[in-house]
Amino acid sequence: MTATRVETLPFTLIDIAVCTFRRPALEQTLRSLAAIEVPENCSVRIIIADNDGVPSASDLVDALRSELPFAIDYVHCPAANISIARNACLDHSRGELVAFIDDDEIAAPEWLVRLTERMSETGADVVLGPVQATYATPAPQWMRRADIHSTRPVWVGGEIKTGYTCNVLMRLTSAALAGRRFSLSLGKTGGEDTEFFTLAKQAGARIEFAAEAWVFEPVTAGRATFGWLAKRRYRMGQTHGRLIAGRAQGARRIVQVGLAGAKFVVCAAASAITVFSPSRSNSYRLRAVLHAGVISGLAGVREIEQYGLAEVQSR
Incomplete structure (x- = not known):
């Protein structure tokens, strides 16, 4: 060739x-x-x-x-x-x-x-x-x-x-x-x-x-589920939160937690409001999960593992 x-x-x-x-x-x-x-x-x-x-x-x-x-x-x-x-x-x-x-x-x-x-x-x-x-x-x-x-x-x-x-x-x-x-x-x-x-x-x-x-x-098929997407979005949020935490200490970190919390509430509410449009509602739900992960990352919670045997099973 x-x-x-x-x-x-x-x-x-x-x-x-x-x-x-x-x-x-x-x-x-x-x-x-x-x-x-x-x-x-x-x-x-x-x-x-x-x-x-x-x-x-x-x-x-x-x-x-x-x-x-x-x-x-x-x-x-x-x-x-x-x-x-x-x-x-x-x-x-x-x-x-x-x-x-x-x-x-x-x-x-x-x-x-x-x-x-x-x-x-x-x-x-x-x-x-x-x-x-x-x-x-x-x-x-x-x-x-x-x-x-x-x-x-x-x-x-x-x-x-x-x-x-x-x-x-x-x-x-x-x-x-x-x-x-x-x-x-x-x-x-x-x-x-x-x-x-x-x-x-x-x-x-x-x-x-x-x-x-x-x-x-x-x-x-293993990735075409809401659960797989939610787990991935949560981990993405954790990574983002940890990176923010590295640059924001003390009161600045508290502000970032509050901001992520507000975004979580807004996205959760938007998901409920758009419940009759599954694509929009589930997209907002996943964004809410992402922001929950940010809060977790800012709090220093250990990130969930996605690679290895568990990942193979989802393929």
């Missing part, structure tokens, strides 16, 4: 990092990467970081090597801590740029080109792309209508303050990113990417968005 080349940034090597943990969908992810367009004057290498206790993805990766137009660097980095896998990708990277994509996502052919074009246009250190959820038949109609599983950045005051690893391109030579690693203490709870990009932003990293750099994420 021959990769298509499109003129864009003059970088020499781009590493595409994929962290995996017992996920058969990795095959579809790698096959989609085989078909991506490559920026002119660039070469691409793929890093697979297997986070299982045993090298369970090794046979699949070896079977696909001959079908991919890119070299694959397989790294076994146990166990069940996503930060270990993410850091392994950074440690094994040899390129100026590293792109992360999840092991259950499908990259559009122009994905990498769109990310690099945006980085070239803006001089950004980090470029995020959109993740579009694709729903199977069992997903409730309200969930499809709200498109609740899709991922986009959040702008605050016209700026993106943090990011995510499910669709991102990073310039590792940036002063704000050089040597930065994901927190091992958050490797089982999640939120390690939120913290990583929040701290990078505070260190001066510029974060931009490439609206056409699409990846697609199938929503499995």
Whole structure:
């Protein structure tokens, strides 16, 4: 198979990092990467970081090597801590740029080109792309209508303050990113990417968005439930609250707890008012859960674990 080349940034090597943990969908992810367009004057290498206790993805990766137009660097980095896998990708990277994509996502052919074009246009250190959820038949109609599983950045005051690893391109030579690693203490709870990009932003990293750099994420039956979404939103709130707590002490923290509490009440009330519109009502309920998590994080409650065997069962 021959990769298509499109003129864009003059970088020499781009590493595409994929962290995996017992996920058969990795095959579809790698096959989609085989078909991506490559920026002119660039070469691409793929890093697979297997986070299982045993090298369970090794046979699949070896079977696909001959079908991919890119070299694959397989790294076994146990166990069940996503930060270990993410850091392994950074440690094994040899390129100026590293792109992360999840092991259950499908990259559009122009994905990498769109990310690099945006980085070239803006001089950004980090470029995020959109993740579009694709729903199977069992997903409730309200969930499809709200498109609740899709991922986009959040702008605050016209700026993106943090990011995510499910669709991102990073310039590792940036002063704000050089040597930065994901927190091992958050490797089982999640939120390690939120913290990583929040701290990078505070260190001066510029974060931009490439609206056409699409990846697609199938929503499995285990994730197409309100309970799964609520648990995830609560943990996201905990991470946000903990990051705020690091900058707000004493009376300032109390103010933040009060603000999160007020948002919780407003969202809970909005959920009740919109009860006859399930997509709106459930969206407000999830926002209320998020703010409850913020209060928990501000109070220093330990974040719930989401990675490992329990996460595998939800796939």
